Structure formats: C-alpha cells, structure tokens
Amino acid sequence: KQEVTQIPAALSVPEGENLVLNCSFTDSAIYNLQWFRQDPGKGLTSLLLIQSSQREQTSGRLNASLDKSSGRSTLYIAASQPGDSATYLCAGPAGGTSYGKLTFGQGTILTVHP
Amino acid sequence: DTEVTQTPKHLVMGMTNKKSLKCEQHMGHRAMYWYKQKAKKPPELMFVYSYEKLSINESVPSRFSPECPNSSLLNLHLHALQPEDSALYLCASSQIGFSGNTIYFGEGSWLTVV
Numbered sequence: 070k071q072e073v074t075q076i077p078a079a080l081s082v083p084e085g086e087n088l089v090l091n092c093s094f095t096d097s098a099i100y101n102l103q104w105f106r107q108d109p110g111k112g113l114t115s116l117l118l119i120q121s122s123q124r125e126q127t128s129g130r131l132n133a134s135l136d137k138s139s140g141r142s143t144l145y146i147a148a149s150q151p152g153d154s155a156t157y158l159c160a161g162p163a164g165g166t167s168y169g170k171l172t173f174g175q176g177t178i179l180t181v182h183p
Numbered sequence: 184d185t186e187v188t189q190t191p192k193h194l195v196m197g198m199t200n201k202k203s204l205k206c207e208q209h210m211g212h213r214a215m216y217w218y219k220q221k222a223k224k225p226p227e228l229m230f231v232y233s234y235e236k237l238s239i240n241e242s243v244p245s246r247f248s249p250e251c252p253n254s255s256l257l258n259l260h261l262h263a264l265q266p267e268d269s270a271l272y273l274c275a276s277s278q279i280g281f282s283g284n285t286i287y288f289g290e291g292s293w294l295t296v297v
Contacts, residue, residue: 101284103285103286105288110293111290111291112187112189112273112288112289112290112291113226113273113275113288114288115285115286115287115288118284118285158225160225169214169216169231169233169238169239170228170231170239170241171218171226171228171286173225173226174225175224175225176225
C-alpha cells in the first residue's frame with residue numbers, strides 16, 4: 070500500500086526566498102509522481118508530473134525531482150512570490166498502476182509574505 | 184484545453200433529497216474520477232471509470248451512485264445523504280496507458296447536507 074508523507078506541514082517565508090517542499094513515498098515501484106497546488110476553496114491545479122524514468126521536471130520557477138531509490142521527491146520554488154501562497158500536494162498512483170487511484174500526502178501550506 | 188468543468192459549484196440539500204453532480208471534459212480522456220475532500224484533508228478517491236466502465240469503487244456507500252453516460256460526461260447521483268457527507272467533491276480525468284498521465288481536476292462542487 071502506497072503511503073505518502075509531506076514535510077513540512079506549513080511553511081512561511083518572505084518574498085524572494087527559494088524554498089523546497091519535500092514528499093516521501095513507500096512504494097518505490099511508483100510509475101509517476103505529480104505535484105498539485107490548491108488555493109483555498111478551489112480545485113487542484115496540476116503543476117508538474119515526473120515519470121519514473123525521469124529525475125527532474127521544470128516549469129518556470131518550479132523544479133521537481135524524483136528519486137525512486139530513496140522514495141523521495143522535492144518541489145523547488147525559486148524566487149517565491151505572495152501569489153505562490155497555497156497548499157501544495159504531492160500524489161502518486163497506488164498499486165503499481167500508472168493512473169487511477171492517487172495517494173496524496175497531507176500537503177504543505179505555504180505562505181509567502183511581502 | 185485542459186479543463187474539467189463541474190456543476191453546480193455549490194449545492195445545499197436535505198437528507199431526503201435527490202440531487203446530482205455533473206462533470207464534463209473534452210480532452211479525449213478515457214479515465215474519469217470522483218474524489219471527496221473534507222476540510223484540511225487531502226482528496227480521497229471514490230470511483231474510477233475507465234472506458235466508460237466502473238473500474239474502481241472504494242467501498243463508497245450506495246447513497247452515492249456514479250454514472251458515465253459517455254466518454255466526456257461523469258455524474259454523481261446523491262440520495263439520502265448524511266450531514267457528514269458534506270465536503271468538496273472533485274472530478275478529474277486522465278489518459279490511460281502510459282506512465283506520464285497527468286490527472287486534471289475540476290474546481291469542485293461544494294456540497295452541504297442539512
């Protein structure tokens with residue numbers, strides 16, 4: 070059974086800082102790992118998906134890495150802005166499938182203050 | 184277009200009512216999902232449809248009845264719900280068949296059972 074853990078649970082940083090969010094998972098046979106952003110009262114926005122054959126994916130100021138051997142993924146946010154404030158969730162498919170049941174971490178609540 | 188559209192955005196219903204949540208996507212995705220999210224918790228899978236057939240039911244009570252009329256539409260029929268069923272209901276969709284399947288979520292339907 071896939072279990073996903075995110076640390077820290079909450080993070081508050083001043084604008085302009087570079088920061089790292091951490092995600093760990095128990096099933097190393099993971100096909101992919103996806104990072105999402107959720108604004109209060111809203112749905113989930115997909116940020117990045119890393120396939121098991123990849124080590125990194127980049128989109129703008131975001132960079133996500135995946136290390137299957139250690140069961141870890143990180144989301145790096147460069148030059149943080151107040152608009153980055155949200156809950157960040159990582160998730161991977163359970164049961165050795167490439168789609169279907171996503172197991173989510175508990176999320177990291179990020180606050181970027183001006 | 185990477186949009187999953189959910190209606191209604193908000194729904195208040197009594198415990199004896201029958202109502203439905205609707206979801207639509209036009210990305211050609213053949214997997215569609217219902218997730219339930221309680222406050223300050225990550226989403227939890229309820230149902231998965233693959234090629235318009237129910238493939239995963241996470242032991243959801245029968246007062247929730249999913250339906251997939253065609254490859255673009257997904258409904259969730261609600262009947263005799265309990266106040267503890269109040270939550271954000273998220274619809275999502277993805278392709279099937281390779282390890283890089285990004286899952287796209289809608290904005291959700293906020294359900295309050297009174």
